Each structure stands twice: as structure tokens, then as C-alpha cells.
Amino acid sequence: MRIGIIFGGQSREREISFAGGRTVYDNLNKDIFTTVPIFVDSLGQFILLDWQYIYKGTIRDFYPPFEFLPKSIHGFQVYVESLGDLPKEERDAMIQKVGRKIEPSDLKELIDFAFLALHGPYGEDGAIQGMLDWNNIPYSGSGILPSAIGINKYIQKKLVAQASFNGPNYVTYKKSTWLKGADTKALLAHFESSVGFPFVVKAPSQGSSIGITVISERNEEKLKQALNRSFFLQEITAADWNTKTEHAKIKWVATLTDIRDGIGMPVNDVLQGKTIYHPEELLAHLNQSLSSKERVLLESLDNEEEIIIESFIKGQEFSCIVIQDEDGNPIALPPTGIVKGNDFFDYRSKYLPGMSRKITPIDIPGEQVELIRSECCRLYSTLQFNVYARIDGFISPEGEVFLNDPNTTSGMMPSSFFFHQAAEIGLNPSQFLTYIIRTSIQERIKDGKRSLRYKQLLATLDQAISSEKNSSKEKIKIAVVMGGYSSERHISVESGRNIFEKLSSSTKYQPLPVFLTGSDEQHRLFILPINILLKDNADDIREKVINFKGHHPIIEHIAKETESISSRYVSNAIKDPKEISYKELSELVDGVFIALHGRPGEDGSMQKELEKYQLPYNGSGIQSSQITINKFETNRILREHGISVANHRMVYKQEWLDAGEKLLSEIESGFIYPIIAKPSDDGCSSAVKKIKNRDELRAYTRLMFGEEAIQGSVSSSVLGLKYNEEFPQKDYFLIEDLVSKGNAKHFLEVTGGLMTRFNDKGNVEYEIFEPSESLATGDVLSLEEKFLAGEGQNITPARYTTNKADYEQVASEVRATLKRVAEVLNIQGYARIDAFVRVFENNRSETIIIEVNSLPGMTPATCIFHQTAINGYKPYDFIDNILTFGIEREKKKLAKI
Structure with a gap:
């Protein structure tokens, strides 16, 4: 069955949509589905995307293609709308670099079903649902009417109030009134008297907490900033601008052009009536205008004309996924409580592991949990949602439930509520996606359009699900070990989950999730059930396995309630965590994928334990791992072999x-x-x-x-x-x-991946991938930029020169240095090497090594997957090669005994 995954789009949430589309693409069951990636750009054009671009970190890393970008001396990355009104021929030529342009009417020839991973306007507002209905293509989630309701917070609030739901008090406020020069002191008093204090300023058509501010201080300037934020306005005064350094001005423009934190591009200068498309043009415009004018007011071309001011609800925040049974009746999955460090659940808290805590079920009395569930189901039915929805709200200290943000779709990142709560009824991501597709086809049958065709499609799918579930095919059993006790434990869990999910949807492997905790003196291993595997972060998982005393009564109740659903997709599921020894692990699996980072994964200690039981594993051996974990020792050895490292x-x-x-x-x-x-x-x-x-x-x-x-x-x-x-x-x-440019003409930071295999003579040979150029927004690459989808900016391959003829000379020198590092350190399996590259006038280059990671991060957004894609490897292919090398290496060892 051909599943078209439609992702990207025109909204400010396009990066989360892009990352979610990649999650769906990777996790759909390969035995049942064929995936067709359909990228929608920010102009609304449909592109049958070449698969390798799915694994870029952000949309801007590949689109617009590099050769179509206007020169940017400050290195600004932009979306296609910043290129201005391009002629059709140029737009088509751009698309041909990354795939093939298709029209909506072409979709019926390419796909049998559309899985919608779009967010916000044009994605969850009924627009694309109507287009797919017109072209007789079944799609995931709600239909046109509930989608239109779900995106419009004004209509939502009226319907919610009419149906006697609790909700925050609110008023609306028009941008036209604000631009006339409102008195912020009077406004502050007006909002407080209308909705109470503190209050929330909210953009009504955005998701992912974009355009939202909590006003918790009676401060006129902060109110002004909040209103501008929700209207997607930005004011800058000459007094402020002209005191900034050149570096600060560039950073200010870069932040403003970010569609999540800033107002995005293009912008309109409200006072001068001029549209500005590119950040370089904006920087020049501000320098010129603010040399003679007191202020500039910028407005996004995608903005809000009217915003919502609503009361701040004091209480515990929650999010609840509602699905439906075979008869279309809503069932609320266990609601998740959110413990956060900020006033509200912001973008960073939502998507970066460890920045907030998701507690499932929410930690309140059972009768209050059931009240949340019943209210969410009632709202689901009231708004006529279908298939699934995510409903957010608060429960007050008095036990009142306030529902204030029903969504007809949900983020589909690996750690999203969407998968997190489905795991509580025993469905892994691959199985839950299959459920969504099957239930969506059932819903489309009810619409009375092409019903016979959709019934035939459903029957074919049911047969495939049954065959796959009851298959006796033997698969290679691989333990995926994640967690640890270092500062990298949360990223390790993200890597491990990604590996587990890739192997779960494969036809070759049967993964077993294993969590490691303890200390250097004692490694403790726990087999994980899927619901604990998908807990928010490593600390939550550790707490659950160490203190496991049975399942929460709410979870057991919901599991029974949804048994008819889970039994269709799941057989022989692991129910409880179980502590095991390395010996017991060796009796359960054929090999191990070590998804640990830092100690005890990259230091050789776990490898030592696995070798006692002849268990194949990924990555380098004991001795090499013991060297590369020690950055000082690594640098010393490399320097002795004539390889440049920092003092x-x-x-x-x-x-x-x-x-x-x-x-x-x-x-x-x-x-x-x-x-x-x-x-x-x-x-x-x-x-x-x-x-x-x-x-x-x-x-x-x-x-x-x-x-x-x-x-x-x-x-x-x-x-x-x-x-x-x-x-x-x-x-x-x-x-x-601090390694600097020196007298080089070009200077950049790169990260390069590699993979090994055995040649015909049984010797290890290296495949060095084209390194990525890493762009840090701060002093050094942050955790988010390395691993959080939509955050990091990586150009793959790295831009060593502007002259294509000179590129290969520099690129080959860099690859040769990375290969030399791998040989000196006896790296095996795969690795990531970080370095700085200086390129001089004669195109001579110098590569200065920063560090070597023998078990690099394998999160969905990590740039090693961008690099392997250039060489033709999808992430699963790369993982398969890594495992195959480890298994072959162990066979060679045993053959010598």
C-alpha cells in the first residue's frame, strides 16, 4: 500500500512538520507499506522529494538549493519566500534539484493514502483535506469541518462555552487598534479587569507555543513586546540599534528571521510601506533607515489581525491524545502531566529531551484523571473530530478541568505525546501509525465517497496486518542498549529509541530495548516494555525500572478498554521491566547495538563485558574506545602522528x-x-x-x-x-x-562520519563520508543544534570553496586526514570526527581535529544521516551495515579460536 507522507508546508511549524514527516517515513511498517515522501514548500508547491533530502536537519539545509541562494556575506539561511517573486521557470528549476514537481491531481497516480504530517494553516485547517477529497484520496485524521474548527481558536472557544466546558476568560484585540498607538498602561488595566491577572497573550492560529507570552508582571514594556510578538510585529528604535555592535546587529536580524522565535521573512516596513525579502536586505535597510529615523516597525507578511488575551489558568497542565474504537467511539489515552521550568510549555521544552518532564498518567487522584478523560472525549465528540486528536488543558487545585487547545493533529517527533501515550496501551510507533491509517480509511468510508474502493483498500490492509502479526519469519534479535549515567544519558535514550524504531519497522531485525543504569562498578541492565521505553527522558526511565511496583491502575484500566485495538497489532508484548545480567542478555539476543554516549559505552567497559559472551556489537573495540573517550590522550596520539590538534x-x-x-x-x-x-x-x-x-x-x-x-x-x-x-x-x-581563522581565506567547523567494512581479503577498509559544515548560533555548537530537529544548521557537504573546480582538491585533503585519524586510532564500525578546516589562498587546507566519537549520536536529526544519504544509504541501511560489520567481526574472532 503506497503511503504518501505529506510534510513541510507553509506554516511557522514547518520544521516540526518536516521532522515529523521523517519520523513517519522511517517508522511505517516495511512489510505492509511503501513510503512516498511529498514535501510541500513554503510557497505551497508539491514536490515528490528525493529520499536523501528527508534526512537533512532542517528545510533550509537543502531548500532552496545552495546554487539558487543570493550571496549572503553574513551567512544567513533563508526559506524560499526570501528569494522574492521568482518566475515559474526558476521555481521549477529549483524543484528539479531536490525532486519532481507534482500537481494535486497527480497524487492519485502516486499514492493510495495520504498521511498528513502538516501543522497549522494549510495543514490542519481543512484546506488540504478538501483538496484530497476532491481528488478521491483517503487521508489521515479529521475531515474538512472538524479541521476547520480545530484551527480556529475563536470558533473553538464559542463552541466550547456553548457546550458548557470550563475555559479561560478571554477578550480579543485587533491589530488595527494597536497600530493606532494604544496606551499600554490603560491596556494593561483593561486586560487585567477583563480576564484577571496574570494573563496570556496568544496568537490564535499558531501551534508549538509560537506567538505566546505569559504576562506575570505589571510591566508596560513587557506587554508591548508580548502584543508585538503575537501580532508578528517587531519595533526597533534608532537608540537601540545604533548602540549595537556589528555582530549584535547580525545576530538580531538572524533571530528576527527565525519563524519560531522571530517574525520571519519577508517583512513589511509598516512606516515606509516597503517589502523586504532577504535578511541581508533587511540589515542594510535598518542601517540606512535608523541613521535618520527614530524607529522602524516591521510586520511579517504572515501575521495575525486579531489576537486573544486570556486568563492564566493556575493548575497542572496536561495533554491527552484521544483515539477511537472500531465503532468510532472516542477513547482518551492516559493524559500526561507536564512539569516545566518556564511559565508555559514553550518550543524548547516541548521538543528537547530533558528540558521538561512528561508524567503519564498525570499525578493526580484517579477520579480526576477519569474526569480529564471524559471531558476530552466529550470535547472530541462536540467538535466532531475523527481518528485522533490532541487536547491540552489544565486541572485546577479545586479539581476543575479547563480545556483550552484542541488540535486535530499532534507533533510526530519520536518523543511526542502522540507516540508517548500510545505506548501506554502497548503500541510501538510503527504499530500506532498502522492503527492511524486503518482507522482513517474507516472514517473516509463513512463519508460516502468512493466507499467501495475504500472498503477494498481496508480489506487488503487487514489481510496484510494479520499476515505480518502471525508471521513465523525468524529475525535477527538485537538488543538496543541506551541510557547510562553520564550527562549524555538523555541523548543516548533519543539515539536508542531511534535505532529501536528503525529496526522495529524492518523485515530483518527484531529489536529488544534495554536500559543501562548503575555505575562504573556495577552496570544494571533492564529489558523495557514499550511504554517505559517512550518515557520522556533517561531519568524518568530509570525511576520507572528501579522502583517498578506494578502498573498504575489507570494504565491497566485503559489497557483493558483498548484491548480490542492493541490485540489487532501486537503479539507477545513485553509487559513489565526486568533486570537481567550480561549472561542472560547473551541468551536472549544475537547481537547488541550500543546506543550509549560517553561512559560506559564509549570507554570500552561495556565492550569488555559483551566480549566475555561472544556477543557482536557495533563500533570500535575495547582498546580504541579507551583511547577515543579520553580527549587529551586522543590529541596526544594524533599529534605524535603528525596530525594537527589544538594546543x-x-x-x-x-x-x-x-x-x-x-x-x-x-x-x-x-x-x-x-x-x-x-x-x-x-x-x-x-x-x-x-x-x-x-x-x-x-x-x-x-x-x-x-x-x-x-x-x-x-x-x-x-x-x-x-x-x-x-x-x-x-x-x-x-x-x-580556541582555533581561529588565522591567515586562511576560509575557515569552518565540520563534522565527518565514517563507516568500515571488511574487504575481500578480510581487512578493514574505510568509507569516509562528505563532512557537514556546522553553523553555531552561539560560541560553540549547542546540544539543540546537534540533536534537536529544526534547530541545527548543517550544510552537507561542507562549503570549502566557492569555486566548484577547487572543491574536490580541498574535500579530498580533508577526507584523507579523517581517514588517517581513523587508521591511527584503529576506529571500527563507524564514528564521527569533529574538526576545524582552514583553506588558504592556494587551496591548500589544514584540518585541525577537535574530538573523535566512537559511538556518535544517532538521533533522527543528527547530521551523520545527511552524510550517509549522499552515499546512497538510508538510515536503516547505515544501521544494517554497522550491525553486519559487528557480526562479521565476531565470526572472524571465533574462527581464530
């Missing part, structure tokens, strides 16, 4: 205790600020900081050596740590020179 030294806690400030003076005598400080045996950008002065060096030292708390301390403030930022405490850390 570096170790700093030990005992030195600090003995010498104090004298140690800082000693460091300053050997290094010039700014310098880089980082743990010598951690990765994932945890505690990697650019240190600009002694105060920051002292603060870093005190935090690393445990002299101050990570959260809320003076040193934390000096370093500007974010809420809940991981910062490991150790007895030593590494200082390095």
Missing part, C-alpha cells in the same frame, strides 16, 4: 585545591583568551564553553569541581547556563586554544 592541557581538581588562583594564572600564562574548556571524557556539547576571561574560568572551575550548585549559583550565572542545562561534575577537565 591543550589538563586541569585537575587537586591542582585547584592546592594552588587556587595561582592555577588560573598558570593557565593564563600558556593560553590567550578566549579559550575552550570542556570535560575530557564527555561529549554532546555538555559543558563545552568558550571562556573569555578569568571570571568565567574561575566560574567554570568551581562548577566542574563541585564547589557550587549547577542551578541558581553565581558561577552558573557568570557562565550563562540555561535552565536545566547538563553540566557534569568531575575531578579534571580540558583546556584548549
Whole structure:
């Protein structure tokens, strides 16, 4: 059955849609479905996308294609709308670089079913649903009417009130009134008297907490900023602009053009009536205008004409997925409580693991959980939703349920509520997607259009589901080990889940999820049921397995309620977590995929345990892993072999205790600020900081050596740590020179992946992928930029030169250095090598190695998948090659015994 995955789109949520579409593409059952990726660009054009572009980190990494981008001396990345009104021929030529342009009428020849992963306007408002209905293509989720209701928060609020649901008090406010020059002091008083205090300023047609601000201080300036944010207006005064440095101006423009945090591009200068398309053009416009004018007011071309001011509901926030049974009756899955560090559940908290906690079911009395469930089902029916919905709300301290954000779709990132709650009834992501497709076809049959054809489609699907469930085909059993006890444990879980999901939807492997916790002295291994596997982060999983005392009564009740659904898709499911030994693990599986990062995965200690039982595993062997985990030792060995590394030294806690400030003076005598400080045996950008002065060096030292708390301390403030930022405490850390451009004509940071295989002679040979150019918005690449979909900006392949004829000379020199590093360190399986590259006038290049990761991150957004795609490997193919190498390596070892 051909499933067209429609993703991307024109809304501000296009990056989450893009990432969600990739999740669906990877997780659909390969035994039942053929996937067809259909990307919708921000002009609304449909593109049959070449599969390799699905694995780019963001839309802007591949579209518009690099050769169509106007020159940007400041390196601004843009969406296609920033190219202005292009002629049709140029738009078509652009599309041909990434796929094939198709018209909606072509879809019926390409697909049997449309899986909608679009968000916001044009995606969940009934528009595309109507287009698919017109072309007789069944699609996922709700139909036209409920979708139109679901996107319109004004209509929602009226219908919700008419049906006697509790909801926040609200008023609306028009942009035309605001632009006439309203008195913010009077407005503050008006909003407070109308809805109470604190209150929420909300853009009514956006999702992912875009355009939302909680006003918790009676501050006129903050209200002004909040109103502008929701109207997608941005004011900048000459007094503010002209005091900014050139770097600060560039950063301000980059933030403004971000469609999630800023107003996006193109923009209209409201006061001058001029439309500006590109960030470079905007930067020049601001410099010119604010040299003679007091202020500039910018307005997004995609904006809100009227916004909502609503009361802030005090209580526990929750989100609940509602699905339906065979007869179309709604069933609420266990609602999830949200524990967050900010006033509201913002974009970063929603999508980055570890930034908030999702507790399922919400931690309140059982009768209140059932009240939430019944109210969500009642709202689902009231608004005539179909197939599934996500309904958000609050429960007050008095036990009143307030429902304020029903959505006809949900984010489909691996850690989204969509999969998180389905796991509580035993469905893994692949199975839940199959359920969504099957239930959606049932709903389309009810519409009375093409009913016979859709019934035939349903019968064919049912036969395939039954055959797949009852298949006796033997698969290779692979334990996917994730978690750990380092600062990288949350990313490890994201990597492990991604590997598990890729293998779950394959025809070759049967994955077993295993969580590792404990300490260096004792590794504790736990087999995970799917609901615990999809808990929010590593700490939640650890708590569940360590303190497991049976299932929550609410979960057991809902599992029985949905048994007729889960039994169709699931057989022999793991119900409870179980602690096992390495010996017991060896009796259960044929091999292991180590998805751990840092210790104890990358240091050789787990490999040592696996080799005791002849268990094949991914990645490098014991000795190589012990070297690469130690950045200082890695640098020392590479330098001995003539490979460029940064000047570096170790700093030990005992030195600090003995010498104090004298140690800082000693460091300053050997290094010039700014310098880089980082743990010598951690990765994932945890505690990697650019240190600009002694105060920051002292603060870093005190935090690393445990002299101050990570959260809320003076040193934390000096370093500007974010809420809940991981910062490991150790007895030593590494200082390095900040590698700079020097006298090179071009300078960039790259990350390069590699893979190994055995050649015909049984020797290891290396395949070096084209490195990605990593663009950091701050001083160093952040955790989000490396691993969170839609955040990092990576150009693959890296842009070493502007001249294509010179490119291969530089690229081959870089690849040769990376290969040399791999050979010197005896890396096997796969790895990621980070480096800086200097390119000089004669196109001679110098590659300075930063670090080597023997078990690199394997989250869906990591750039190693962008690189393997260039060489023709889908993520599953890459994972399959890694596992195959490990199995072959173990066979060769056993053959020598």
C-alpha cells in the first residue's frame, strides 16, 4: 500500500512538520507499506522529494538549493519566500534539484493514502483535506469541518462555552487598534479587569507555543513586546540599534528571521510601506533607515489581525491524545502531566529531551484523571473530530478541568505525546501509525465517497496486518542498549529509541530495548516494555525500572478498554521491566547495538563485558574506545602522528585545591583568551564553553569541581547556563586554544562520519563520508543544534570553496586526514570526527581535529544521516551495515579460536 507522507508546508511549524514527516517515513511498517515522501514548500508547491533530502536537519539545509541562494556575506539561511517573486521557470528549476514537481491531481497516480504530517494553516485547517477529497484520496485524521474548527481558536472557544466546558476568560484585540498607538498602561488595566491577572497573550492560529507570552508582571514594556510578538510585529528604535555592535546587529536580524522565535521573512516596513525579502536586505535597510529615523516597525507578511488575551489558568497542565474504537467511539489515552521550568510549555521544552518532564498518567487522584478523560472525549465528540486528536488543558487545585487547545493533529517527533501515550496501551510507533491509517480509511468510508474502493483498500490492509502479526519469519534479535549515567544519558535514550524504531519497522531485525543504569562498578541492565521505553527522558526511565511496583491502575484500566485495538497489532508484548545480567542478555539476543554516549559505552567497559559472551556489537573495540573517550590522550596520539590538534592541557581538581588562583594564572600564562574548556571524557556539547576571561574560568572551575550548585549559583550565572542545562561534575577537565581563522581565506567547523567494512581479503577498509559544515548560533555548537530537529544548521557537504573546480582538491585533503585519524586510532564500525578546516589562498587546507566519537549520536536529526544519504544509504541501511560489520567481526574472532 503506497503511503504518501505529506510534510513541510507553509506554516511557522514547518520544521516540526518536516521532522515529523521523517519520523513517519522511517517508522511505517516495511512489510505492509511503501513510503512516498511529498514535501510541500513554503510557497505551497508539491514536490515528490528525493529520499536523501528527508534526512537533512532542517528545510533550509537543502531548500532552496545552495546554487539558487543570493550571496549572503553574513551567512544567513533563508526559506524560499526570501528569494522574492521568482518566475515559474526558476521555481521549477529549483524543484528539479531536490525532486519532481507534482500537481494535486497527480497524487492519485502516486499514492493510495495520504498521511498528513502538516501543522497549522494549510495543514490542519481543512484546506488540504478538501483538496484530497476532491481528488478521491483517503487521508489521515479529521475531515474538512472538524479541521476547520480545530484551527480556529475563536470558533473553538464559542463552541466550547456553548457546550458548557470550563475555559479561560478571554477578550480579543485587533491589530488595527494597536497600530493606532494604544496606551499600554490603560491596556494593561483593561486586560487585567477583563480576564484577571496574570494573563496570556496568544496568537490564535499558531501551534508549538509560537506567538505566546505569559504576562506575570505589571510591566508596560513587557506587554508591548508580548502584543508585538503575537501580532508578528517587531519595533526597533534608532537608540537601540545604533548602540549595537556589528555582530549584535547580525545576530538580531538572524533571530528576527527565525519563524519560531522571530517574525520571519519577508517583512513589511509598516512606516515606509516597503517589502523586504532577504535578511541581508533587511540589515542594510535598518542601517540606512535608523541613521535618520527614530524607529522602524516591521510586520511579517504572515501575521495575525486579531489576537486573544486570556486568563492564566493556575493548575497542572496536561495533554491527552484521544483515539477511537472500531465503532468510532472516542477513547482518551492516559493524559500526561507536564512539569516545566518556564511559565508555559514553550518550543524548547516541548521538543528537547530533558528540558521538561512528561508524567503519564498525570499525578493526580484517579477520579480526576477519569474526569480529564471524559471531558476530552466529550470535547472530541462536540467538535466532531475523527481518528485522533490532541487536547491540552489544565486541572485546577479545586479539581476543575479547563480545556483550552484542541488540535486535530499532534507533533510526530519520536518523543511526542502522540507516540508517548500510545505506548501506554502497548503500541510501538510503527504499530500506532498502522492503527492511524486503518482507522482513517474507516472514517473516509463513512463519508460516502468512493466507499467501495475504500472498503477494498481496508480489506487488503487487514489481510496484510494479520499476515505480518502471525508471521513465523525468524529475525535477527538485537538488543538496543541506551541510557547510562553520564550527562549524555538523555541523548543516548533519543539515539536508542531511534535505532529501536528503525529496526522495529524492518523485515530483518527484531529489536529488544534495554536500559543501562548503575555505575562504573556495577552496570544494571533492564529489558523495557514499550511504554517505559517512550518515557520522556533517561531519568524518568530509570525511576520507572528501579522502583517498578506494578502498573498504575489507570494504565491497566485503559489497557483493558483498548484491548480490542492493541490485540489487532501486537503479539507477545513485553509487559513489565526486568533486570537481567550480561549472561542472560547473551541468551536472549544475537547481537547488541550500543546506543550509549560517553561512559560506559564509549570507554570500552561495556565492550569488555559483551566480549566475555561472544556477543557482536557495533563500533570500535575495547582498546580504541579507551583511547577515543579520553580527549587529551586522543590529541596526544594524533599529534605524535603528525596530525594537527589544538594546543591543550589538563586541569585537575587537586591542582585547584592546592594552588587556587595561582592555577588560573598558570593557565593564563600558556593560553590567550578566549579559550575552550570542556570535560575530557564527555561529549554532546555538555559543558563545552568558550571562556573569555578569568571570571568565567574561575566560574567554570568551581562548577566542574563541585564547589557550587549547577542551578541558581553565581558561577552558573557568570557562565550563562540555561535552565536545566547538563553540566557534569568531575575531578579534571580540558583546556584548549580556541582555533581561529588565522591567515586562511576560509575557515569552518565540520563534522565527518565514517563507516568500515571488511574487504575481500578480510581487512578493514574505510568509507569516509562528505563532512557537514556546522553553523553555531552561539560560541560553540549547542546540544539543540546537534540533536534537536529544526534547530541545527548543517550544510552537507561542507562549503570549502566557492569555486566548484577547487572543491574536490580541498574535500579530498580533508577526507584523507579523517581517514588517517581513523587508521591511527584503529576506529571500527563507524564514528564521527569533529574538526576545524582552514583553506588558504592556494587551496591548500589544514584540518585541525577537535574530538573523535566512537559511538556518535544517532538521533533522527543528527547530521551523520545527511552524510550517509549522499552515499546512497538510508538510515536503516547505515544501521544494517554497522550491525553486519559487528557480526562479521565476531565470526572472524571465533574462527581464530
